[in-house]
Amino acid sequence: MSWVQVSLLARGLSRRWGGICRTALLGAPTAQAPRGLHCSAVIHKDDVWLVPRPPEPQKKPIKVPVLHEELFTPSANGEQDKAGFLRAVRSFGEQSVRKRGHVDFIYLALRKMPEFGVERDLSVYNLLLDVFPKEVFRPRNIIQRIFVHYPRQQECGIAVLEQMERHGVMPNTETEFLLTQIFGRISYPMLKFLRMKLWLTRFKNINPYPVPRDLPQDPLDLAKLSLRHMEPDLSAKVTVYQMSLPRDSTGTDATQPHIVGIQSPDQQAALARHNPSKPVYVEGPFPLWLRNTCVYYHILRADLPLPEEEEVEEIPEEWNLYYPMKLDLEYSRGAWDNYEFDLDEVTEGPVFAMCMAGAHDQATLVKWIQGLQETNPTLAQVPVIFRLARSTGELLTTSRLEGQSPPHSPPKGQEEDEALEEQQR
Amino acid sequence: MASIHKLLTGTYIHRNFLKPRAALHPFMGVQFVDYSSGSLQKQVAPGDRASQQRKTEEGVQEGHHKESALDVASLDQRPEVSFDKAIRDEALEHVRRLKDGIVAHCIGPEGRPMQEVIMEQARVIWKFREKEDLEKWMVTSDKTIGGRSEIFLKMAKNNQSALLYGTLSSEAPQDGNSSQSGYCAMISRIRRGVFERKLSYDWSLFNTLYLRVRGDGRPWMVNIKQDTDFLQKKNQIYSYFMFTRGGPYWQEIKIPFSKFFLSSQGRIRDVQSPLVVDKISSIGFTLADKVDGPFFLEIDFIGVFNDPAHTEEFAYENSPALNPGLFK
Numbered sequence: 001m002s003w004v005q006v007s008l009l010a011r012g013l014s015r016r017w018g019g020i021c022r023t024a025l026l027g028a029p030t031a032q033a034p035r036g037l038h039c040s041a042v043i044h045k046d047d048v049w050l051v052p053r054p055p056e057p058q059k060k061p062i063k064v065p066v067l068h069e070e071l072f073t074p075s076a077n078g079e080q081d082k083a084g085f086l087r088a089v090r091s092f093g094e095q096s097v098r099k100r101g102h103v104d105f106i107y108l109a110l111r112k113m114p115e116f117g118v119e120r121d122l123s124v125y126n127l128l129l130d131v132f133p134k135e136v137f138r139p140r141n142i143i144q145r146i147f148v149h150y151p152r153q154q155e156c157g158i159a160v161l162e163q164m165e166r167h168g169v170m171p172n173t174e175t176e177f178l179l180t181q182i183f184g185r186i187s188y189p190m191l192k193f194l195r196m197k198l199w200l201t202r203f204k205n206i207n208p209y210p211v212p213r214d215l216p217q218d219p220l221d222l223a224k225l226s227l228r229h230m231e232p233d234l235s236a237k238v239t240v241y242q243m244s245l246p247r248d249s250t251g252t253d254a255t256q257p258h259i260v261g262i263q264s265p266d267q268q269a270a271l272a273r274h275n276p277s278k279p280v281y282v283e284g285p286f287p288l289w290l291r292n293t294c295v296y297y298h299i300l301r302a303d304l305p306l307p308e309e310e311e312v313e314e315i316p317e318e319w320n321l322y323y324p325m326k327l328d329l330e331y332s333r334g335a336w337d338n339y340e341f342d343l344d345e346v347t348e349g350p351v352f353a354m355c356m357a358g359a360h361d362q363a364t365l366v367k368w369i370q371g372l373q374e375t376n377p378t379l380a381q382v383p384v385i386f387r388l389a390r391s392t393g394e395l396l397t398t399s400r401l402e403g404q405s406p407p408h409s410p411p412k413g414q415e416e417d418e419a420l421e422e423q424q425r
Numbered sequence: 426m427a428s429i430h431k432l433l434t435g436t437y438i439h440r441n442f443l444k445p446r447a448a449l450h451p452f453m454g455v456q457f458v459d460y461s462s463g464s465l466q467k468q469v470a471p472g473d474r475a476s477q478q479r480k481t482e483e484g485v486q487e488g489h490h491k492e493s494a495l496d497v498a499s500l501d502q503r504p505e506v507s508f509d510k511a512i513r514d515e516a517l518e519h520v521r522r523l524k525d526g527i528v529a530h531c532i533g534p535e536g537r538p539m540q541e542v543i544m545e546q547a548r549v550i551w552k553f554r555e556k557e558d559l560e561k562w563m564v565t566s567d568k569t570i571g572g573r574s575e576i577f578l579k580m581a582k583n584n585q586s587a588l589l590y591g592t593l594s595s596e597a598p599q600d601g602n603s604s605q606s607g608y609c610a611m612i613s614r615i616r617r618g619v620f621e622r623k624l625s626y627d628w629s630l631f632n633t634l635y636l637r638v639r640g641d642g643r644p645w646m647v648n649i650k651q652d653t654d655f656l657q658k659k660n661q662i663y664s665y666f667m668f669t670r671g672g673p674y675w676q677e678i679k680i681p682f683s684k685f686f687l688s689s690q691g692r693i694r695d696v697q698s699p700l701v702v703d704k705i706s707s708i709g710f711t712l713a714d715k716v717d718g719p720f721f722l723e724i725d726f727i728g729v730f731n732d733p734a735h736t737e738e739f740a741y742e743n744s745p746a747l748n749p750g751l752f753k
Contacts, residue, residue, distance in 0.1 A: 166715070191747075194744075194746050194747055195693070195695070195747065198744055198746075198747065199693060202741065203666075206666060206668075207644070207666075207668045208668060209668055209670050211642075226671075229642075229670070229671065229672075230670065230671055230672030230673075230674075231672070232670075232674065286641075286673070287641050287719070287721075288641055288642050288671040288672065289641050289642040289643050289671065289716065289718070289720070290642060290671075291716070292716040294718055297672075299673050301673070336544060337546065338546055338547070339546050339547050339730055339731075340547060341547045341548075341549050341635070341726070341728050341730070342547075342549065343549045343552055343726055343728075345637065345675070345725060345726075346585040346586055346637075346675065346725050348675075351673050351674070354672070354673070
């Protein structure tokens with residue numbers, strides 16, 4: 001036996017019999033499960049990788065040259081738009097009647113669509129489906145119908161429809177006609193088309209808080225839209241406290257961020273009733289997602305009043321002689337009906353106003369508070385504490401359950417408690 | 426205790442999802458079922474409101490099937506290492522469960538008197554008031570298939586609600602098999618009763634799901650799974666969408682059970698049937714709206730109630746174009 005074989009045997013034997021004689025012949029590491037004699041000498045990891053490691057982000061993916069990619073190069077002035085995309089698709093068709101490699105070309109075109117900005121354009125998808133040769137892939141007899149006729153082409157057709165679905169594009173009768181012409185009525189793309197027609201129409205309007213697909217580009221309009229989106233009270237008023245400078249101005253002042261606020265009449269009344277000895281907090285910034293844009297907002301809120309301090313407004317009975325102000329009629333259902341959950345909901349302090357600003361620093365928010373004071377004069381006497389989180393996180397609130405006393409100390413968490421009391425003039 | 430249970434059940438089993446399933450019915454023309462072959466790209470969860478037809482089920486299903494999946498319940502949890510104590514705790518837990526089971530059986534359904542259960546019209550199923558309430562849930566993300574989304578669950582400030590937060594990343598894992606990715610999910614663990622039996626919920630007296638949440642404007646998906654003790658319904662999930670409004674106000678979301686649609690292995694089924702709520706095993710929330718970025722969702726509690734104004738039995742009817750066999 002050679003030296004290597006002897007050492008391998010010795011290693012295997014020693015481990016197999018749980019031997020102590022772990023020789024340092026090969027310098028094998030100690031933590032290894034016992035293996036048989038005939039295992040390779042290669043040390044491999046015995047750990048079970050629970051999670052496949054994501055690849056290191058530093059490595060750039062290898063760029064593989066793709067056929068027909070030169071058709072999608074940007075035009076002379078460098079812009080990539082619908083005309084350029086259509087030109088590329090048509091030039092493929094003009095190259096040859098046979099349309100060789102159309103499946104790969106269609107996959108490439110699908111990948112290039114977001115770059116050209118046409119992924120939500122139905123006519124472009126129809127044109128792309130037009131690249132398929134017609135009448136060739138239709139099954140003609142039952143055997144062709146049983147076995148997936150031209151499976152790669154059917155998968156490609158499904159991929160086109162899937163990209164349509166992913167971007168929320170509803171196919172139309174032209175798409176249906178094209179699919180029938182290309183694949184026939186009994187084919188997987190046609191089936192997917194039927195399913196899209198059914199389910200996309202069913203789920204079109206199920207969002208109770210719809211957001212328009214094309215969000216306004218102007219940050220001021222976007223702020224107004226998102227404030228209206230968040231506020232359930234329809235009688236709330238949106239006020240623009242400060243507009244940002246137009247882009248072409250040559251002013252040398254510091255940038256003036258826009259400030260838009262919203263406040264409903266109920267909130268205004270609540271702020272008027274607020275006890276001036278208790279502070280109000282400006283908290284933020286909190287994220288709000290509208291489709292795929294994230295905007296940040298701040299709120300002005302106060303802690304919950306102590307239960308002893310909650311006063312009930314008593315309306316004197318003779319205040320209004322025309323109709324009673326308070327009706328105590330028990331028109332409810334019987335005592336056996338109880339639709340309340342037997343768990344106290346989380347109650348939090350009232351929110352008095354919300355705002356969205358271009359900058360999230362205290363100076364901007366001070367301007368917001370000053371703007372609020374015009375409609376809420378009582379805000380002048382109330383101390384305002386700014387609690388601006390350094391990182392956008394969850395809502396930092398003081399809340400308590402109904403029927404419990406509030407916590408004695410305000411919560412200190414991620415936020416930077418700048419106890420800057422702002423005494424108004 | 427949880428660690429022993431994991432050891433006993435043989436944990437961390439990876440499953441190969443998306444087995445090639447070119448299901449073809451030779452003699453039934455149009456009746457295709459689940460066309461999914463291995464070469465197709467992985468299903469992905471759509472997030473757009475108009476295109477929410479399929480969703481990534483792999484992670485959610487994996488999480489459902491192996492409860493001991495990667496769960497990152499809370500960041501500050503330090504697992505105990507004492508073996509004897511763990512075994513003792515486990516034994517005591519089983520004895521306690523046996524006692525509870527016998528006592529509860531004598532009192533009534535689920536340990537409450539029958540009259541109370543029958544007259545109930547609103548029931549809180551999951552609440553988030555203590556740290557132990559978080560143990561009933563587990564979170565998964567597409568890290569299990571090599572993606573980069575992260576998700577964490579912790580108690581929010583003042584311990585009054587739970588906060589689910591993290592980052593969604595739709596970067597596809599470079600494993601040569603999937604071209605889309607990006608999902609995060611929170612799934613309830615299946616309750617265990619006497620002798621590790623799986624317990625299910627009986628919500629047949631109720632017809633609406635009630636959620637009190639506060640989100641950031643992202644659309645979520647609510648999935649309900651039925652009990653799989655006798656019937657093999659492992660991959661079937663009933664789902665519906667939960668649209669959060671965003672903003673500082675708490676949002677009450679009511680989803681009637683008639684709105685849940687049936688899907689299997691990540692694809693919506695052609696043949697739809699209503700959700701039968703007498704054996705519900707778990708509920709889950711998924712976020713997969715293809716928008717990269719951080720997210721959060723605060724949950725106050727989850728309950729069910731009986732809405733007397735809701736008379737719809739099932740929201741989706743079967744179409745003769747897709748299922749001619751049903752209309753013969």
